[in-house]
Amino acid sequence: MANGWAKEGAVQEQIDSTVDDALRRARDQLPRGESLSHCEECDAAIPQARREALKGVRLCVACQNEQDRNQTRFSGYNRRGSKDSQLR
Template sequence: MANGWVPDGAVQDQIDDTVRDAVSFARMRMPAGPSADNCDECGEPIPARRREAFLGVRTCVACQGERDKWPAFSGINRRGSKDSQLR
């Protein structure tokens, strides 16, 4: 289905790009390397079971919970409407 000047499949291309960007961002945020013994934010010891369960962990449970409260991904606007471009 064509939408004006947009070629066929353009909407699906936008969806695919959005999903690809979200996966790339999630992979980028995954911890890598050795786990820390103490939390990078508060300095409290990180339990051994957490370090084993999540390789590369850098924060304790409490600090990670605080981090998770705030959205980290604002996304890329691909809709192209005039109002959404003003943000």
């Protein structure tokens, strides 16, 4: 059932679009290419097992953990349009 002026299935289309956007962002962040033997940040050796498990790795485990912690969360778009979300 559509709400207001929205067409039938509009809510599901918004959900699908949000999921597609998140998948696209995640895939864009995957490493590509040849793995490095030493970390770009601290120049520590990257273990062979890590280089084989994850192609295109550029950081050691410690630096990757630090980067993951510091990475800001992507908020995306406000597609709900609810009154509550507009007040923030």
